[in-house]
Amino acid sequence: MQGGRPGVRRVRMIDVANSLGLSRATVSLVMRNSPLVSEATRNAVLAEAERLGYIYNQAAANLRTQRNDLVGLVMPDVMNPFVAEVSLGVQEVLGEVGFFVMIANTVDRVGLQRQILGSLVGHRAAGVVTIPALTATADDFAGLRQSGLPTVLLLRRIDGVDLPFVGTDEAAIGRLGAEHLTAVHGCRRVAYFGGDPLASPRVGRMESFRRAVTEAGAGWDAAWSQPLDATADAAYRRAAELLEAGPPPDGVLCHSDNVAYGLAKALRLGTPEAAPCAVLGIDDLHQSAMWNPSISSIATDPVELGRVCGRVLLAEMGMPAEGSRVPPAPEMHARASCGCHRATRPAGRAG
Amino acid sequence: MQGGRPGVRRVRMIDVANSLGLSRATVSLVMRNSPLVSEATRNAVLAEAERLGYIYNQAAANLRTQRNDLVGLVMPDVMNPFVAEVSLGVQEVLGEVGFFVMIANTVDRVGLQRQILGSLVGHRAAGVVTIPALTATADDFAGLRQSGLPTVLLLRRIDGVDLPFVGTDEAAIGRLGAEHLTAVHGCRRVAYFGGDPLASPRVGRMESFRRAVTEAGAGWDAAWSQPLDATADAAYRRAAELLEAGPPPDGVLCHSDNVAYGLAKALRLGTPEAAPCAVLGIDDLHQSAMWNPSISSIATDPVELGRVCGRVLLAEMGMPAEGSRVPPAPEMHARASCGCHRATRPAGRAG
DNA sequence: CCTTCGGTTTAGATCGATCTAAGTTAGCCC
DNA sequence: GGGCTAACTTAGATCGATCTAAACCGAAGG
Numbered sequence: 105m106q107g108g109r110p111g112v113r114r115v116r117m118i119d120v121a122n123s124l125g126l127s128r129a130t131v132s133l134v135m136r137n138s139p140l141v142s143e144a145t146r147n148a149v150l151a152e153a154e155r156l157g158y159i160y161n162q163a164a165a166n167l168r169t170q171r172n173d174l175v176g177l178v179m180p181d182v183m184n185p186f187v188a189e190v191s192l193g194v195q196e197v198l199g200e201v202g203f204f205v206m207i208a209n210t211v212d213r214v215g216l217q218r219q220i221l222g223s224l225v226g227h228r229a230a231g232v233v234t235i236p237a238l239t240a241t242a243d244d245f246a247g248l249r250q251s252g253l254p255t256v257l258l259l260r261r262i263d264g265v266d267l268p269f270v271g272t273d274e275a276a277i278g279r280l281g282a283e284h285l286t287a288v289h290g291c292r293r294v295a296y297f298g299g300d301p302l303a304s305p306r307v308g309r310m311e312s313f314r315r316a317v318t319e320a321g322a323g324w325d326a327a328w329s330q331p332l333d334a335t336a337d338a339a340y341r342r343a344a345e346l347l348e349a350g351p352p353p354d355g356v357l358c359h360s361d362n363v364a365y366g367l368a369k370a371l372r373l374g375t376p377e378a379a380p381c382a383v384l385g386i387d388d389l390h391q392s393a394m395w396n397p398s399i400s401s402i403a404t405d406p407v408e409l410g411r412v413c414g415r416v417l418l419a420e421m422g423m424p425a426e427g428s429r430v431p432p433a434p435e436m437h438a439r440a441s442c443g444c445h446r447a448t449r450p451a452g453r454a455g
Numbered sequence: 456m457q458g459g460r461p462g463v464r465r466v467r468m469i470d471v472a473n474s475l476g477l478s479r480a481t482v483s484l485v486m487r488n489s490p491l492v493s494e495a496t497r498n499a500v501l502a503e504a505e506r507l508g509y510i511y512n513q514a515a516a517n518l519r520t521q522r523n524d525l526v527g528l529v530m531p532d533v534m535n536p537f538v539a540e541v542s543l544g545v546q547e548v549l550g551e552v553g554f555f556v557m558i559a560n561t562v563d564r565v566g567l568q569r570q571i572l573g574s575l576v577g578h579r580a581a582g583v584v585t586i587p588a589l590t591a592t593a594d595d596f597a598g599l600r601q602s603g604l605p606t607v608l609l610l611r612r613i614d615g616v617d618l619p620f621v622g623t624d625e626a627a628i629g630r631l632g633a634e635h636l637t638a639v640h641g642c643r644r645v646a647y648f649g650g651d652p653l654a655s656p657r658v659g660r661m662e663s664f665r666r667a668v669t670e671a672g673a674g675w676d677a678a679w680s681q682p683l684d685a686t687a688d689a690a691y692r693r694a695a696e697l698l699e700a701g702p703p704p705d706g707v708l709c710h711s712d713n714v715a716y717g718l719a720k721a722l723r724l725g726t727p728e729a730a731p732c733a734v735l736g737i738d739d740l741h742q743s744a745m746w747n748p749s750i751s752s753i754a755t756d757p758v759e760l761g762r763v764c765g766r767v768l769l770a771e772m773g774m775p776a777e778g779s780r781v782p783p784a785p786e787m788h789a790r791a792s793c794g795c796h797r798a799t800r801p802a803g804r805a806g
Numbered sequence: 807c808c809t810t811c812g813g814t815t816t817a818g819a820t821c822g823a824t825c826t827a828a829g830t831t832a833g834c835c836c
Numbered sequence: 837g838g839g840c841t842a843a844c845t846t847a848g849a850t851c852g853a854t855c856t857a858a859a860c861c862g863a864a865g866g
Contacts, residue, residue, distance in 0.1 A: 116822055127846045132824060142844065159602055162577035164518050164822035168851050172514075174578075182558065183539040191533060195560060204574050206557035207533065209546060223555050226513035227525075251510055336745045365745045372747055394687045394716045396723055396747040467852055478816045483854060493814065515852035519821050 115158045124152050135160055166228070173204045175417070176224040178234035179258075180212035186360075186387045186406050187235060190258070193410020194233055194417075201423065203230060212237045218244055225251045231417050236260045238302045254420040258413055261304040268420055270413040270431055272404040274308030277434045280402050281309075281357040281384050282316030284436055289382045289443055291355030295328030297367060298339050299359030306331065306359060309386070313357055325353040334359050339366025344373060352381045355442075361385035361392050364399050368441060382442040397440035408432045466509045475503050486511055517579070524555045526768070527575040529585040530609075531563035537711075537738045537757050538586060541609070544761020545584055545768075552774065554581060563588045569595055576602045582768050587611045589653045605771040609764055612655040619771055621764040621782055623755040625659030628785045631753050632660075632708040632735050633667030635787055640733045640794055642706030646679030648718060649690050650710030657682065657710060660737070664708055676704040685710050690717025695724060703732045706793075712736035712743050715750050719792060733793040748791035759783045 121131045126145070133141045134149040141149075152158075166172050175198050179187055195205045208224075210217040217237045224232055225247060231254040236244070242264035248255055249267070257269045285291040294317050299306035314324060328346060332338055339358070346352065347370060358364040364385030371381055385392060388403030409431050418425035438444035472482045477496070484492045485500040492500075503509075517523050526549050530538055546556045559575075561568040568588045575583055576598060582605040587595070593615035599606055600618070608620045636642040645668050650657035665675060678700075683693055690709070697703065698721060709715040715736030722732055736743060739754030760782050769776035789795035 114822090118822080128823080129825085129846055130844085133845090136824090140844070145844080157601060160577055161579065161822055162574070163514060163523075163579050164851090165824070166851095167515050167518055167822080167853085168824045170851070173574075176557070182533055182542060183536050185534050185536070188534040188539070191560065192562070204559075204571070206527070206559050208555075208557050209542065211543070220555070223513070223524075226511055228512065228514050250508060336742060340745065362742075365742060369745050369747065391687060391713075391716060391742070394691065394720050396720065465852095469852080479853080480816055480855085481814085484815090487854090491814065496814080512852055515821090516854070517821095518823085518852080519854040521821070 115156045116161075117158070120149060120153050120156055120158050123156065124148055170228075172228050172230045173202060174227065174229045175203045175205045175231045175233070176220070176229050177205055177207045178210060178217065178220055178224070178232060179207065180210050180217075180235055180237050182207060182209050184362075185389050185391075187259070189406035190410040190413070193407040193412075194414045195410070196407070197411045197414030197425075197427075198417070201418065210237050212239075214239050214241075214244055218247075221245075221248055225253050229253065231255065231421050233258055233413055233417055236262050238300055254417060256413055256417045256420060259305065268416050270409065270416055272305065272409065273431060273434055274305050275312040277386060277402050277404075278309045278312030278314075278357075279316045280434055280436050281386075282313050282320060284384065284400075284438070284442065285355035285357065285382055286317060286320035286322050288438075289355060291322055291353070291382055293323040293325055293353040294355040294357070295325040295353045297328055297343070297356045297358045298332045298363035299334050301331035303334070303359075309357075309359075322355070323353075328353055328356065332359075332363075334363055336362045336366035336369075339363040340370050341366075343367045343370035347371070347373070354380065355382045355384075357384045357386070359386060361387045361389045361399055361401055364392075364401070364441065365395065368395065368397065368399065380443065384442055388437050392437075393439065395441075398445070400439045400442040400444060401437050402434050403437050404434045405432045466507045467512075468509070471500060471504050471507055471509050474507065475499055521579075523579050523581045524553060525578065525580045526554045526556045526582045526584070527571070527580050528556055528558045529561060529568065529571055529575070529583060530558060531561050531568075531586055531588050533558060533560050535713075536740050536742075538610070540757035541761040541764070544758040544763075545765045546761070547758070548762045548765030548776075548778075549768070552769070561588050563590075565591050565595055569598075572596075572599055576604050580604065582606065582772050584609055584764055584768055587613050589651055605768060607764055607768045607771060610656065619767050621760065621767055623656065623760065623782060624785055625656050626663040628737060628753050628755075629660045629663030629665075629708075630667045631785055631787050632737075633664050633671060635735065635751075635789070635793065636706035636708065636733055637668060637671035637673050639789075640706060642673055642704070642733055644674040644676055644704040645706040645708070646676040646704045648679055648694075648707045648709045649683045649714035650685050652682035654685070654710075660708075660710075673706070674704075679704055679707065683710075683714075685714055687713045687717035687720075690714040691721050692717075694718045694721035698722075698724070705731065706733045706735075708735045708737070710737060712738045712740045712750055712752055715743075715752070715792065716746065719746065719748065719750065731794065735793055739788050743788075744790065746792070749796070751790040751793040751795060752788050753785050754788050755785045756783045 117128050117131045121128045131149050134146050177191055177194055191207060198205050208220045210220060214237045233256045235258045240262055242262060245265050255267050257267050259271045261269055285294055296310040296313055332342055358367055364383055367383055385399045385401035388401035392399035392401050412429055412431050415425040415427055415429050468479050468482045472479045482500050485497050528542055528545055542558060549556050559571045561571060565588045584607045586609045591613055593613060596616050606618050608618050610622045612620055636645055647661040647664055679697060683689055709718055715734055718734055736750045736752040739752035743750035743752050763780055763782050766776040766778055766780050
């Protein structure tokens with residue numbers, strides 16, 4: 105709630121108009137590229153505006169027109185490469201039709217999220233795409249709902265909030281992972297490793313994974329399937345701890361590639377060559393192919409996911425939106441960490 | 456340039472006022488928590504506002520007060536974890552004094568950057584922090600300069616633009632890298648690997664690195680020091696290519712950790728055990744410690760860098776800013792990739 | 807009883823744009 | 837010359853708030 109420049113008086117439309125003996129309305133028409141003004145006037149106005157250093161005040165225009173071109177993308181973690189890439193898709197679709205997408209970072213704190221959403225409502229933004237903070241509840245979205253601000257929930261569901269939702273196909277991810285581990289690698293005992301218990305994707309994925317894996321006759325390792333922060337570091341420490349206690353399951357679906365990185369490091373640390381463990385990540389970050397061993401991962405095209413999200417928001421705003429509104433299907437990208445490809449020269453297999 | 460809700464008529468301050476037989480001014484005072492209104496009126500107003508579903512219009516207020524709480528953080532790549540973390544620091548410092556920081560993504564395209572900066576000026580933002588797009592020139596900032604919008608340049612310098620600048624200490628980074636490779640590891644032939652030729656940090660780092668390394672009596676490998684996209688993939692391909700042609704230098708300072716990842720993968724691929732190569736990254740991303748081999752890296756605390764940047768912007772806006780306005784000094788974080796620590800069990804040394 | 811005073815409240819102008827409906831031209835045709 | 841049209845241009849209200857300066861009001865003071 106600060107700002108504003110000191111110094112010389114700002115120049116307004118009326119200054120340009122007076123300076124030319126025209127009315128504000130005419131200058132306004134020029135600024136908006138209306139075909140109603142003659143070429144001569146248009147040029148004169150543009151030249152004079154330039155000369156006076158006039159800067160169009162979009163904020164004032166927005167107030168009058170009751171319109172806004174700002175769309176807020178509210179997310180808990182800009183550092184997560186997956187969501188960062190999703191933002192590209194959102195921006196692509198919305199930018200195309202003239203919206204201005206800006207990202208606000210909640211750092212996964214509900215208080216901050218609340219404040220940001222409130223600010224967006226107060227500024228009369230055109231729309232909001234949000235990945236809710238982990239501990240968010242329906243209450244946190246009550247204000248949003250009431251304000252009528254077009255909103256799309258991304259990636260994380262919230263109980264009791266019936267806003268449109270766009271996310272990855274968790275059931276398919278679980279099934280893909282299960283099938284790959286059991287059918288391709290013949291795993292006999294598996295786990296779902298990592299992920300915050302509050303994260304809605306975890307629930308869906310783990311459930312379908314566990315069902316599919318059980319149907320395939322594999323055992324479930326409950327100890328390895330406890331929830332956990334979705335960071336590489338937390339995964340590393342937990343895995344190291346569990347490895348002390350005994351051999352790992354022979355197949356693990358990790359909550360994210362980040363988690364897989366931590367697990368891969370722990371496995372490298374001390375697993376006897378005799379107990380190989382097939383590791384699968386989720387998200388397929390760019391780096392996963394660079395990793396040693398390269399990380400097998402279940403990918404959902406993040407940019408396309410973002411585009412879908414953008415289109416759903418457009419629809420929500422009552423605008424035409426061409427293209428699919430169904431999130432892309434996940435795909436298995438098999439590499440070395442599950443044992444599909446040999447690891448590169450000097451290092452051994454994944455586990 | 457769209458948006459606006461359909462449905463019932465919006466409720467304004469005057470509606471709340473009329474409904475209570477008060478004036479707009481009084482309601483306005485309540486909304487701004489002025490001590491001028493009596494407790495009784497305040498409560499009545501708040502209750503009535505709640506009842507009518509009134510939502511304060513910050514945009515209208517901003518127009519009248521000529522103030523704004525929006526600060527734009529304009530960056531070329533939200534997916535880069537280093538800059539993402541810098542944004543945390545900026546947000547921390549500015550959020551503390553009531554500013555609302557939002558991030559806009561230029562995807563390193565000057566056209567888009569121009570458009571975004573223009574939009575920020577047009578919306579009368581309170582200030583801007585920007586990491587210029589790679590190909591940006593002074594022209595791209597002419598409008599910004601003229602508008603008087605308080606601006607800070609982050610990480611990348613632009614010739615001919617005298618806006619305040621905050622960035623890492625490139626000379627120190629070059630020196631640290633040189634010293635580590637020559638004095639600690641006794642490297643005899645080194646290179647600076649990767650980085651776009653247009654990126655201003657590359658120039659500063661490489662220059663000081665080369666000077667220090669030459670003074671220490673080590674040779675310079677020009678072929679390995681050619682510029683290159685700062686991605687892991689580009690680094691991998693280039694390194695693989697160069698390795699075909701002959702042995703690598705025995706010490707390499709990489710433009711970033713991402714570049715180091717690519718190089719590490721290439722080295723794993725085919726280096727004969729006989730030709731070890733010490734690899735150093737820059738930025739020390741969180742993942743670098745997880746890598747195999749763990750990546751040695753020269754770190755500048757990104758969050759603190761962001762804080763410094765926020766403080767410089769505050770000063771630029773004529774506001775008090777407590778705390779340092781000098782970027783933190785870089786530090787060497789030695790791990791396995793340069794040979795400082797043994798790599799973890801199964802794999803061999805870095806190269 | 808009138809004045810003064812501090813605590814509240816308010817009318818009217820204002821921020822910088824857009825919109826509506828009406829006004830001004832010039833040109834053309836009969 | 838008058839009427840009509842097409843092409844521009846404009847005055848005044850408006851968006852939803854804040855600001856200034858003045859008004860109101862009950863109590864205390866003279």
